[in-house]
Structures are given as C-alpha cells and as structure tokens.
Amino acid sequence: xxxxxxxxxxxxxxxxxxxxxxxxxxxxxxxxxxxxxxxxxxxxxxxxxxxxxxxxxxxxxxxxxxxxxxxxxxxxxxxxxxxxxxxxxxxxxxxxxxxxxxxxxxxxxxxxxxxxxxxxxxxxxxxxxxxxxxxxxxxxxxxxxxxxxxxxxxxxxxxxxxxxxxxxxxxxxxxxxxxxxxxxxxxxxxxxxxxxxxxxxxxxxxxxxxxxxxxxxxxxxxxxxxxxxxxxxxxxxxxxxxxxxxxxxxxxxxxxxxxxxxxxxxxxxxxxxxxxxxxxxxxxxxxxxxxxxxxxxxxxxxxxxxxxxxxxxxxxxxxxxxxxxxxxxxxxxxxxxxxxxxxxxxxxxxxxxxxxxxxxxxxxxxxxxxxxxxxxxxxxxxxxxxxxxxxxxxxxxxxxxxxxxxxxxxxxxxxxxxxxxxxxxxxxxxxxxxxxxxxxxxxxxxxxxxxxxxxxxxxxxxxxxxxxxxxxxxxxxxxxxxxxxxxxxxxxxxxxxxxxxxxxxxxxxxxxxxxxxxxxxxxxxxxxx
Numbered sequence: 329x330x331x332x333x334x335x336x337x338x339x340x341x342x343x344x345x346x347x348x349x350x351x352x353x354x355x356x357x358x359x360x361x362x363x364x365x366x367x368x369x370x371x372x373x374x375x376x377x378x379x380x381x382x383x384x385x386x387x388x389x390x391x392x393x394x395x396x397x398x399x400x401x402x403x404x405x406x407x408x409x410x411x412x413x414x415x416x417x418x419x420x421x422x423x424x425x426x427x428x429x430x431x432x433x434x435x436x437x438x439x440x441x442x443x444x445x446x447x448x449x450x451x452x453x454x455x456x457x458x459x460x461x462x463x464x465x466x467x468x469x470x471x472x473x474x475x476x477x478x479x480x481x482x483x484x485x486x487x488x489x490x491x492x493x494x495x496x497x498x499x500x501x502x503x504x505x506x507x508x509x510x511x512x513x514x515x516x517x518x519x520x521x522x523x524x525x526x527x528x529x530x531x532x533x534x535x536x537x538x539x540x541x542x543x544x545x546x547x548x549x550x551x552x553x554x555x556x557x558x559x560x561x562x563x564x565x566x567x568x569x570x571x572x573x574x575x576x577x578x579x580x581x582x583x584x585x586x587x588x589x590x591x592x593x594x595x596x597x598x599x600x601x602x603x604x605x606x607x608x609x610x611x612x613x614x615x616x617x618x619x620x621x622x623x624x625x626x627x628x629x630x631x632x633x634x635x636x637x638x639x640x641x642x643x644x645x646x647x648x649x650x651x652x653x654x655x656x657x658x659x660x661x662x663x664x665x666x667x668x669x670x671x672x673x674x675x676x677x678x679x680x681x682x683x684x685x686x687x688x689x690x691x692x693x694x695x696x697x698x699x700x701x702x703x704x705x706x707x708x709x710x711x712x713x714x715x716x717x718x719x720x721x722x723x724x725x726x727x728x729x730x731x732x733x734x735x736x737x738x739x740x741x742x743x744x745x746x747x748x749x750x751x752x753x754x755x756x757x758x759x760x761x762x763x764x765x766x767x768x769x770x771x772x773x774x775x776x777x778x779x780x781x782x783x784x785x786x787x788x789x790x791x792x793x794x795x796x797x798x799x800x801x802x803x804x805x806x807x808x809x810x811x812x813x814x815x816x817x818x819x820x821x822x823x824x825x826x827x828x829x830x831x832x833x834x835x836x837x838x839x840x841x842x843x844x845x846x847x848x849x850x851x852x853x854x855x856x857x
Contacts, residue, residue: 368729369670369722372396376736376767377641377660378848380499384513386446391735391768392637392662393450399731401635403450410455418634419578421456424463424559424567426579428599428633431506431523432468433480434495436642437650439584441498443639443662445509447582452517460518460576461557464506467524469606474506474521483649490651497584497642497650520556527553528605537568542605548622549608550630563603564630581633585663585675586644590616592690592699593676594648596636596668597706600626616698620705627668627706628713638663638675645683645691657683660735669707669721670728677725693723734767737774737809739850741832748852754825758854760818762832766809773838776805777849778817783826789817801842809834828854 372395377388393403397412404413405420419425427447429439444464452458466472471479476494484491498504510521530541532552537560540553550563559567566573583599591598600623601614614622640663646655661679665671673693681691690696693703703723711720722728740763743750752758762778778789779801787795788802795818796802818830833849835842 368727369667369719370399370665371667371670371674371728371730372399372401372664373730373732374662374735375660375732376734376738376848377662378736379660380442382499384445384449386443386449387768388641388660388662388735389443389446389450389637391733392664394768395731395733396664404454404456406454406456408455413455419451419454420576421454421459423460423576423578424555424557424561425451425460426561426577427462427464428579428581428583428603429464429466429506430584430594430599430602431466431474432472432478432602433649434476434478434484434490435501435650436497436644436656437480437584437586437648438497439582440639440641441496441504441506441509443637443641444506444582445504445513447580447637448509448514448519452514452519458518461555461559462514462519463555463557463559463561464510464519464521465524465551467528467551467602467605469528469602470525472523472525472602474510474523476502476505476507480649484651487651495651518557522553522555524551524553524603524605527551529607531608537562537570542608544608545629546625547610547613548625548629549605549610550603550626551605579631579633581636581668582639583636584639584642584644584650585680586648586650587646587680587687587690588648589687589690590698591619591702592693592696593672593680593702595672595675596638597623597627597672597702600630603630616702618705620702620707621709622705623668623702624706624709624713627710627716632716633666633668636665636668636671638671640675640679643680643683645680645685646687659683662735666716667719667721668716669703669710669723673703673723674725674728674730734765737767737769737834737836737848738765739832739834739848740764740814741778741830741850741852742814743830743852743854746852748854750852751855751857754823754856755821756856757821758818758823758856759816760830760852761814761816762812763814764809764812764832764834766811769809769836770811771808772836773807774809774834774836775803775838775840775842776807777801777831777833777835777842777847778804779831780818781829781831783824783828793817803840803842806838806840823856825856828856830854 374392402414402417405417406413476496527540532539532541542549552562566577588594640661644650644656676693707721780787831851835847837843837846
C-alpha cells in the first residue's frame, strides 16, 4: 500500500549520509517494565543532553533508548539481538508509526525538532529494515503549521521579526521545520506529515472509510485520515484495509513541557488536545473544568500511546508561546514512560517548578488547584477504565520510581568536598578533587583539562602531577573517557588570600587543543580570607 519502498538499515545510513465506550487496547510493548514490582510508575530521565551537533542521531534520545532497554522497554520489535530490540519491542518492521508533536507555536513553545529528527532516524534504522511509514501529525485547531510560521493567535505580533519569520525549537531554529524534515532530510524515505487543522470541522460516520475527518466518541473526538503513504488511519481501531483493521499502528507522543495558565502545565496529557478536534462541540468543558477527564478519555477511549517522550530540552516556564528568550530555560532533559499522570506530576514538580519565576506556584502539583484538578481528573478516568495495560496511573513522589542516565560526560570538581562556593581562612588546608561520569560517552577519546584561575595568574595541572603557570592551555591527559572516582589534584595549606576558581573539563575533539565547542566542564569557587 505504501508508495515508498522498504529500506534496509544499511541503505538508509548510506542514503541519508549523502544528503546532509470503546476501550482501545494497544500492543503496549514493554508496558509492564514501566511499572515496578513495588506498585510504582517508572519514569526514565536523561540529563545533560548535549547541545545538538546537527547530526541525524540525537545523543540525548539515544541515551534514553539505552536507558529504556536497560529496564526491559525495547524500542525495536525483533529477534535479531539488537541491544534496543526484543520480541516484545515497540516498533516492528512494517508498522505505521504516528508521532504526535506540538506545532501550534513557534520558538521554544513547540516540540524540539532535533529530538524529532533523531527519533525518526532511529525508527528508520530498524535492524530488520523498515517498510512501514512514519507520520508526523498535529491538530493546531486552525492555528498550527508545519512550516515554522503558525498563526498562534497573533501571540508573536509584538516581535515583528519573530512574527514574520520561521522559528522552531531546534539549534537550526530557522531551518529545521517539520516540512524540512519530511521534504529534505527524509525525502527519499517513508516519512510524511499530516496537519489535521483543515479537517477539524469535518465530522464523519463510522462507516465512512474514505473521507478525512473526525468521529465523535463520548464527548471527545478522534481523526481518521489517509497518510501520504496511502494508509487509512482510524485512530482507535488501527489501519483500515478495505474489510477490517490491521493492528500495525503505533503512537509515540512527543510533547514539549511548558507552563499553561489553565492547567498549570502543558505536558503529556494535554498534548491530546492536539489530537481531538475543538470543533466537535465540547470546547467549553475542556477549558478547564474537565480538562483532566477529557485527556483521560483520549487515553482510555481513543488510543494509549505506546511511548511518551516529554521534551524538556528547553522549558518555557513563563510564557506558553516559548518566547521571549527570558521566558524559557535550557534544561537539557528528556523524560519518558507509559504513565501520563506520573510523567506530568514529575515533570511539573521536578523540572518546571525549580525554574522559579512569576508562575512557579502554578507548577506545583501538590498545591495548585488547576494542576491538581487536571491530574486527578485524568488519573481517575483512566484508572476507572482499565488503567495503562492494567496498571493504574499514579501521582506523588512515593508512587513514582525514577531511573536516570546522563547523555554527556559529567565532570565534577570539589573543594574540601564541596561544590562551592567555599570560603576558608588563610592557612586552612585546601583539597581539590576531580571525578568523571562518562555517561553515554564511555570509551570515546577526549582531551582532559584541569586549570585554576588565581590572583597571580592561570595555572594548569599537568600529566606529571604538577601545577604549571601558563597563559596557554596545557592538557593533563588525552585518551578514552572512563568512570573516574574522586582523584586529588591539590592539597595545600599555603595559598595566599584571594579568589580562586578551579575547573575540570573534557572536550570530545582529541587534538591537544582546548575546543570550547566540544567542552564539558565543572567549576568550584574558593575564597581565602
């Protein structure tokens, strides 16, 4: 049925490199692994995602897939022995994979397309080849766009340059739109997009398998449409084949975490507002008295995502639209899991709330009424209708288990066991130690640097364990990254009065030169008085 040919993993790598009520029951591959034996919902957290380097793969996402696989949630369905694969994996070789993104806004208010590109790349790299289709979809309710220039209710009009330009959430912020991914990056591969805005007011019957439009179920709605590859997608049921439904439909939910005045946050749950149609007659209860229940119905009555990836690379803690720049923060975090309530509870409390700001009180899932109503409404409906693969959704730190990994090397430097700033009296002994968690970079070659800015110049710690005065960088080591337990680089009680800053860093371009663009570092400040 698809009009794009099946590609093998080898062909894909070579080709792309040359281009720069009804209750739905999904496969929910690996869902049991996202709930612990101790009746807790599991959340998978990747920290220190590096600034993306423009490659097809995304190091943060790859680290997340590694972490999921470590705990039995396999990305690929295969018998081929891939470290991310297994017979109960999520993505099969002939699946049609829907990826739900946020494209209703610009700038940091939309799903990160560096992460999206990395996700599509890994789907197409299925170890058994990929012969299905990847479909990026969104309903911006008349305001959305895949070209990087959505209407967004005129939000950006105070900033004409932003309002009149293309701006997305990516390092290449004026280039990497969904349209660019589909039409340029993956143009020769089975990747398409479908913007639901034009069909949001078209209501169709259950027997209509040709018109693109929406069907109502209870007081929510869901889309039915034909993809660019020719697949007739009817969201709860699967893929219409002319006489029945095929089950090879998967849904990956990739929202961006940000503030919201009505529900406290926009996250995993509320992202379903870009699946249903606001033109189905139930707009009022969604804003916001029954927001949680409405989201819960999208989970229980329409389709449970096979995987939720909560994009926290940039988090907009002050403005829903992800602009101006001071309204957003780079946190370099990705979260994933099956329980949408637990993900939104955790993301609001442990990612969004710590950023502070004038709206911080709205991000507390234990005290802000709007957010509590949103989460409990979803929790109660989902749990009353079978939960997630038979497991209940949960709120509260005591009901959530978090597994973490780092996507960047994690240098650590301490002074007298402290991260600083530290103040000591002259004559007090000062001990400085360095340590390294290599994260997903274990074994990769790097330059290692230890330096100190002192009242009497710049000093460098050298391979023969001496401190040398030099205005030019001196490398302490060149070689593979490894797990380094705390190692002493200074033990001295004779330093004079003054301000000192000690640094430890590694850069991933091993050439004996200090490459700041590839540098990961930590510092500690010490004042001797």
